[in-house]
Amino acid sequence: MAYSVNICETDSESDFENLGESEPGQDSFQVVAEPAVSTQRCPQTDVFSECTRINTEHLTFTASGHERDETLSREQKKSLRRHHWSAATLKVLASMPSRTAGINNAAVIPQHARNLSQLDRHQTSSQDSSQPSRPMQEDSVQANIEEEICNEENKKEQLVSILRGLSVGEGMRKLQASPLSLADKMEVRQLAFSDVAESSLIRSIPCYSRLSLYISRTLHHCLFSCLPVLTSLQLWHSPIKRLSGRFGTGVLSYFLFLRTLLLFNLLLFVINGLFLVFPQAVNPPPRPHDSNLDTFTGLELLTGTGYLSQSVMFYGYYTNIIHKTCRNDSTAAESPDLPVCDSKKPQVVPYSIPAAYFFTIVIAFYTICIILVYSISKAFGRGFQVLKSNGNLAGKVFCSWDFKVIKKTSVRLQSEKISTQLKELLSEMLHGENQKSCMQRLCRLMLHLVAWVACLATIFLSAMTVHYLSESAIKQSCLEKTELLLLAAVVSGINLLLPGLFNLCAWVENYDSPSVLVYVSIFRNLLLKVSIVGVLCFRWLGRIAVERERCGIQCWESFVGQELYRLLLMDFVFTVLYTFFGEFLWRLFTKQVLKRNRMPVFDIARNVLELIYGQTLTWFGVLFAPLLPAVQIIKLFVLFYMKKSSLVLNCQASKKPWRASQMTTFFISLLCFPSFLGAAVSVTYTIWTIKPSSGCGPFRNLTTMFQSRQLWAQELENTHLILSWLSWAYNSLVENPLFLFLAAGVFLMVIYFHTQIIDGQRRIISRLEKQIENEGKDKQFLITNLQAIYERSGLVSP
Amino acid sequence: MGNKQTIFTDEQLDAYQDCTFFTRKEILRLHGRYHELAPHLVPMDYTNEPDCKVPLALIVNMPELKENPFRNRIVESFSEDGMGNLSFNEFVDMFSVLSEMAPRELKAIYAFKIYDFNVDNYLCKEDLEKTLNRLTKEELTPEEVQLVCEKAIEEADLDGDSKLSFADFENMITRAPDFLSTFHIRI
Numbered sequence: 001m002a003y004s005v006n007i008c009e010t011d012s013e014s015d016f017e018n019l020g021e022s023e024p025g026q027d028s029f030q031v032v033a034e035p036a037v038s039t040q041r042c043p044q045t046d047v048f049s050e051c052t053r054i055n056t057e058h059l060t061f062t063a064s065g066h067e068r069d070e071t072l073s074r075e076q077k078k079s080l081r082r083h084h085w086s087a088a089t090l091k092v093l094a095s096m097p098s099r100t101a102g103i104n105n106a107a108v109i110p111q112h113a114r115n116l117s118q119l120d121r122h123q124t125s126s127q128d129s130s131q132p133s134r135p136m137q138e139d140s141v142q143a144n145i146e147e148e149i150c151n152e153e154n155k156k157e158q159l160v161s162i163l164r165g166l167s168v169g170e171g172m173r174k175l176q177a178s179p180l181s182l183a184d185k186m187e188v189r190q191l192a193f194s195d196v197a198e199s200s201l202i203r204s205i206p207c208y209s210r211l212s213l214y215i216s217r218t219l220h221h222c223l224f225s226c227l228p229v230l231t232s233l234q235l236w237h238s239p240i241k242r243l244s245g246r247f248g249t250g251v252l253s254y255f256l257f258l259r260t261l262l263l264f265n266l267l268l269f270v271i272n273g274l275f276l277v278f279p280q281a282v283n284p285p286p287r288p289h290d291s292n293l294d295t296f297t298g299l300e301l302l303t304g305t306g307y308l309s310q311s312v313m314f315y316g317y318y319t320n321i322i323h324k325t326c327r328n329d330s331t332a333a334e335s336p337d338l339p340v341c342d343s344k345k346p347q348v349v350p351y352s353i354p355a356a357y358f359f360t361i362v363i364a365f366y367t368i369c370i371i372l373v374y375s376i377s378k379a380f381g382r383g384f385q386v387l388k389s390n391g392n393l394a395g396k397v398f399c400s401w402d403f404k405v406i407k408k409t410s411v412r413l414q415s416e417k418i419s420t421q422l423k424e425l426l427s428e429m430l431h432g433e434n435q436k437s438c439m440q441r442l443c444r445l446m447l448h449l450v451a452w453v454a455c456l457a458t459i460f461l462s463a464m465t466v467h468y469l470s471e472s473a474i475k476q477s478c479l480e481k482t483e484l485l486l487l488a489a490v491v492s493g494i495n496l497l498l499p500g501l502f503n504l505c506a507w508v509e510n511y512d513s514p515s516v517l518v519y520v521s522i523f524r525n526l527l528l529k530v531s532i533v534g535v536l537c538f539r540w541l542g543r544i545a546v547e548r549e550r551c552g553i554q555c556w557e558s559f560v561g562q563e564l565y566r567l568l569l570m571d572f573v574f575t576v577l578y579t580f581f582g583e584f585l586w587r588l589f590t591k592q593v594l595k596r597n598r599m600p601v602f603d604i605a606r607n608v609l610e611l612i613y614g615q616t617l618t619w620f621g622v623l624f625a626p627l628l629p630a631v632q633i634i635k636l637f638v639l640f641y642m643k644k645s646s647l648v649l650n651c652q653a654s655k656k657p658w659r660a661s662q663m664t665t666f667f668i669s670l671l672c673f674p675s676f677l678g679a680a681v682s683v684t685y686t687i688w689t690i691k692p693s694s695g696c697g698p699f700r701n702l703t704t705m706f707q708s709r710q711l712w713a714q715e716l717e718n719t720h721l722i723l724s725w726l727s728w729a730y731n732s733l734v735e736n737p738l739f740l741f742l743a744a745g746v747f748l749m750v751i752y753f754h755t756q757i758i759d760g761q762r763r764i765i766s767r768l769e770k771q772i773e774n775e776g777k778d779k780q781f782l783i784t785n786l787q788a789i790y791e792r793s794g795l796v797s798p
Numbered sequence: 799m800g801n802k803q804t805i806f807t808d809e810q811l812d813a814y815q816d817c818t819f820f821t822r823k824e825i826l827r828l829h830g831r832y833h834e835l836a837p838h839l840v841p842m843d844y845t846n847e848p849d850c851k852v853p854l855a856l857i858v859n860m861p862e863l864k865e866n867p868f869r870n871r872i873v874e875s876f877s878e879d880g881m882g883n884l885s886f887n888e889f890v891d892m893f894s895v896l897s898e899m900a901p902r903e904l905k906a907i908y909a910f911k912i913y914d915f916n917v918d919n920y921l922c923k924e925d926l927e928k929t930l931n932r933l934t935k936e937e938l939t940p941e942e943v944q945l946v947c948e949k950a951i952e953e954a955d956l957d958g959d960s961k962l963s964f965a966d967f968e969n970m971i972t973r974a975p976d977f978l979s980t981f982h983i984r985i
Binding site for chain 2: 780
């Protein structure tokens with residue numbers, strides 16, 4: 001490993017002359033980006049004077065002979081102690097580039113008033129031994145105050161010159177992020193930006209460029225004022241603030257996740273509404289004569305049958321008609337109401353409902369996929385850590401206090417939480433693994449095994465129950481109203497009760513580390529939900545879609561859509577019931593009967609998995625019920641307020657640590673991988689292979705839904721000559737397997753390059769980490785030797 | 799653009815908007831909060847930039863800061879005189895840095911200032927001890943406090959001088975992805 005340090009040990013004698021002007025190190029390894037230009041002129045002697053003062057304090061306190069010969073014998077010294085470095089060594093230490101660069105950058109130079117008051121404070125508390133040196137220090141400090149003022153002016157001028165070189169937007173951002181005080185920032189802003197305006201006005205510029213400058217300036221201003229307005233319009237800003245103040249970052253992540261899902265559904269709803277629901281609603285199909293539709297009972301809303309099944313809500317309503325504004329002569333018989341197409345007048349592009357249905361769903365899924373991948377990569381990027389160390393005690397001390405928490409009891413809980421975490425970390429570091437006896441370990445292993453077997457068996461049983469129910473429903477008639485609700489109720493009941501059982505199991509198992517406990521519970525819950533959704537998918541795609549005649553259903557897609565609608569509603573009903581009974585009544589029970597003051601804790605993982613489950617169903621159901629996102633939006637909206645009030649009334653903040661950012665990343669990746677991917681695969685399978693029903697829907701008379709796009713391309717060619725280029729482009733790009741192959745190949749190559757780059761960067765990072773450690777050791781070594789040489793050469797009395 | 803307000807001139811509001819992470823509306827709201835801390839002291843009309851400072855004792859009584867163990871240090875770090883008396887500019891500056899839009903580097907700089915109790919530009923062992931005592935509120939025994947401080951300095955100190963300079967602190971911050979969300983006060 002090559003060291004790139006330029007100070008050699010043998011040159012240390014000649015360094016005595018250079019002490020006053022220690023050059024900023026020519027290390028090839030720059031820790032700080034901004035150069036410490038003026039360190040030579042202002043050697044930060046206030047730091048130095050503080051050092052000597054504290055040094056003398058230390059001496060008087062540690063006068064009981066600490067290892068004086070530590071500096072002389074290299075083997076004995078372990079760490080760099082500031083006991084008795086000489087003034088010269090301290091001066092060198094204080095003017096090291098790594099010390100001064102940070103100070104210059106951070107504008108941590110205290111104001112001159114603060115400086116003086118500081119000196120007063122320290123002078124009154126310092127020992128008598130530093131008395132004789134005080135007047136001298138005051139003078140030197142006075143001299144250095146002016147130097148510091150000029151240093152600050154230099155910094156401001158530097159910033160102004162940097163800002164002038166940037167565009168307005170970038171300059172504004174850099175100004176906002178600079179660590180100056182607000183008054184200084186305003187000064188800099190005036191200097192940097194008004195100069196630009198003045199100089200451009202002075203030089204008489206032509207009219208049009210002045211106008212364009214004015215326009216661009218106003219646009220920038222508008223943009224800067226619009227974006228914050230948009231972010232402040234954010235939904236639920238103040239309720240979320242209150243919640244985070246009382247319950248901390250963990251619970252906050254649940255509500256932020258809920259808001260994110262709401263926005264996803266809003267996007268889906270808007271896309272579907274604009275391109276699918278609105279055109280179909282404007283041109284309703286002729287209503288079939290059906291006596292079912294006339295009676296309206298409340299049960300219809302719950303089951304989705306009856307008059308709802310003949311609305312825009314479900315697949316069956318959509319027609320396979322292409323809406324035109326005029327007709328050709330040849331098709332006069334089909335649409336006698338439309339005027340005849342005049343080839344001279346411009347025609348409106350015909351709107352084909354089947355094509356719209358197909359492409360809307362596909363494009364909606366693509367958009368959501370891109371958004372999800374983007375947010376996952378962002379989340380992973382944030383979590384990347386350099387210089388990993390196990391424990392990260394320092395990070396816990398400085399970064400774990402949540403400044404948002406304002407309620408007194410929550411603050412107390414937070415400090416308890418942090419103390420527990422610190423104690424755990426400390427015990428982990430000091431004692432290592434708990435040494436358990438063989439017998440104890442065996443017992444624990446048996447316990448874990450039993451618990452896992454029990455949980456897996458329960459999951460298998462519940463999946464079998466759902467399957468059996470579904471099969472028996474198919475064998476009998478599929479259309480009994482109350483029986484329809486039974487399946488949905490059973491599924492929601494299982495989803496509600498079993499996670500509680502898993503939590504109980506995990507509590508009995510008594511895991512060592514709380515994070516392992518959380519991950520195990522999440523995994524079991526996830527397994528349950530995946531198996532249930534899998535069984536349901538098999539029911540819909542494997543049985544009902546294929547054997548639709550046996551069931552007596554005319555329109556299987558509408559039926560599946562109705563099932564999903566029922567599932568979502570039942571889920572919601574059960575959540576409401578659980579919130580009321582589970583949390584409210586449990587709290588009353590523990591208070592009145594058990595007389596304990598412990599309120600239930602909000603189980604974040606479980607609630608987030610519930611949200612993910614609901615979202616999976618919505619994504620799967622968009623194909624069969626285009627308005628399902630609207631139902632989900634209403635559900636999430638009501639859920640937010642319900643959970644919020646339940647939280648405030650019934651729950652208390654958790655004592656267990658919750659690593660919010662890691663968990664958020666984890667949940668978003670759960671949303672992408674099992675949830676979205678599963679839904680997308682199922683939808684693709686449906687579109688690709690399953691034959692649509694022949695009596696209803698936009699894809700009747702087609703073999704698969706996939707065929708609709710070819711028909712649309714043909715239709716486009718026939719009607720509109722100008723748009724035939726679009727159809728040609730579509731045929732040669734999207735339909736052409738060679739092009740898709742090439743595109744996929746290029747994509748894979750780009751991914752491969754990026755992975756290699758990341759690998760290389762990772763190797764460089766580990767090399768740099770090693771270099772940092774070595775530099776630190778070098779510094780230690782050199783300073784100690786410097787001190788030793790001073791003392792040996794008699795410059796300083798030891 | 800809505801009601802005509804007479805607290806600030808338009809240029810002043812522009813300047814605030816450009817130099818902080820707040821919008822005009824938020825600046826006006828902040829002025830309202832600042833005013834209600836000391837209604838007799840703080841004028842409603844800021845167009846001629848009055849020079850008034852609200853003392854530390856009133857500021858740390860704000861609900862956002864009241865229960866925060868570092869409230870005194872936070873206010874002192876943003877005050878020019880180091881005693882915690884904030885003018886309106888410093889008040890806005892404080893909440894701007896603590897808002898969610900402030901970048902990590904800026905927050906790290908001020909976090910360093912806050913935790914540096916003896917204001918010597920290093921986080922030495924005494925600073926860490928004071929921080930820890932305020933965090934855990936006497937839950938840890940003195941031996942545990944000593945141990946935690948030693949281990950923390952060992953972990954984070956890269957240049958081996960048994961105290962943390964700003965470079966060490968900033969490096970440690972990058973290891974903690976939660977920093978941005980925890981070092982944040984909503985106002």
